[in-house]
Amino acid sequence: MGSTYYNAVDMKIPYSYKYEEWPSDELLMEKSFEIFKSNEPFFAYLTTVAGHQPYIVSSTIGDEYLDLFSDLDVNIAVKRYLSKLKDFDNAVGVLIDELKEAKMLDDTIILFFADHYPYAIAKNNLQPLFDYDLEEYNNVDRTPMLIYNPKLKSKKITSYTTFMNILPTILNLYDIDYDPRYYAGEDLFSDTYDNLAIFNDGSWVSDIAYYNATSSKITYFTDKTYTNDEILSINNKINNKIKMSNLAIRTNYFNYLAKQFKERNKE
Numbered sequence: 001m002g003s004t005y006y007n008a009v010d011m012k013i014p015y016s017y018k019y020e021e022w023p024s025d026e027l028l029m030e031k032s033f034e035i036f037k038s039n040e041p042f043f044a045y046l047t048t049v050a051g052h053q054p055y056i057v058s059s060t061i062g063d064e065y066l067d068l069f070s071d072l073d074v075n076i077a078v079k080r081y082l083s084k085l086k087d088f089d090n091a092v093g094v095l096i097d098e099l100k101e102a103k104m105l106d107d108t109i110i111l112f113f114a115d116h117y118p119y120a121i122a123k124n125n126l127q128p129l130f131d132y133d134l135e136e137y138n139n140v141d142r143t144p145m146l147i148y149n150p151k152l153k154s155k156k157i158t159s160y161t162t163f164m165n166i167l168p169t170i171l172n173l174y175d176i177d178y179d180p181r182y183y184a185g186e187d188l189f190s191d192t193y194d195n196l197a198i199f200n201d202g203s204w205v206s207d208i209a210y211y212n213a214t215s216s217k218i219t220y221f222t223d224k225t226y227t228n229d230e231i232l233s234i235n236n237k238i239n240n241k242i243k244m245s246n247l248a249i250r251t252n253y254f255n256y257l258a259k260q261f262k263e264r265n266k267e
Helices: 025-036 060-064 076-101 123-129 163-173 228-250 253-266
Strands: 110-113 145-148 196-198 204-206 209-212 217-220
Touching: 025 076, 060 076, 076 123, 110 163, 196 228, 209 228, 228 253
Parallel strands: none
Antiparallel strands: 110 145, 196 204, 204 209, 209 217
């Protein structure tokens, strides 16, 4: 795709071979900005790691900001996790400040998303941080996604969504020409968007209900219900998405498409 990969060595970011020691996200932002600021327009995909487990053992970043959470009624693992998140919070500040100083912030869209909840911490220990039950309806898998630009008017989107919807959503926001048939996900802002989050076992949740694929049990949140045919239709659509996504990987389908594209261009 014409992109260049940089690791900690390339960016001269100090790191340790100890599993509990992860590089600082602050430093990642400083070093990476030096690279992509000179390439306009730029697209930078940054993977932060400071918040990574383990949390049960002492670590530099895990202990650095513990004093900020000394009065919080949670165990030490949760406090270390929050200390690590503070490093990421600082990193966001570094990124914003660097973009401002370079007079690039107004023309930059920043998207944040988390890949998963901190599963190294027991749900009952995480529960005090949340105002909803983590044990119900796969709620523990709820993670944030933010789209930021200083010119954007603040708006909270409460639709159910998953990672696979991020790319088609961004492609549409940037008005990039793409074929939606190649994506398992959907544009979150589309008029035809299914207000649905899909889990890897085929379970799903919507603003109406939670369906457990293992037990085939559906739990409703409102007075509105699905017919059996509607449930079957949703399950079939989800199963097809999972099946086709797996086949695309196993058969290297997109490599096949690329070859077909090159052949057509030759003609």
